[in-house]
Amino acid sequence: MLLIRRxxxxxxxxxxxxxxxxxxxxxxxxxxxxxxxREELGIEADPHSCQLALLMHSAPERRP
Known part of the structure; x- marks a missing residue:
């Protein structure tokens, strides 16, 4: 698992x-x-070695 610090x-x-x-x-x-x-982390990944495991969709955050 790859984590980044924002x-x-x-x-x-x-x-x-x-x-x-x-x-x-x-x-x-x-x-x-x-x-x-590639854009955010400078990592080159082979698309054929990638497997979709989780997808999250979120609505835009709205400030009150």
Missing amino acids: AATGYRDGQLSLPAGHLDGGEDAVTGLVREL
Whole structure:
């Protein structure tokens, strides 16, 4: 399991988190995973070695 410590994002900075991101239009989950790992962490992953194990969808956070 890969965890990152959030920093300089303005959202839950200092907390441990799984790498996360958003899909670009029409992108499948594995393609999005590989892209986010490359963009956010500088990690190159082989899409053929990736297996989807968990998907979380959340609504936008709204401030009162």
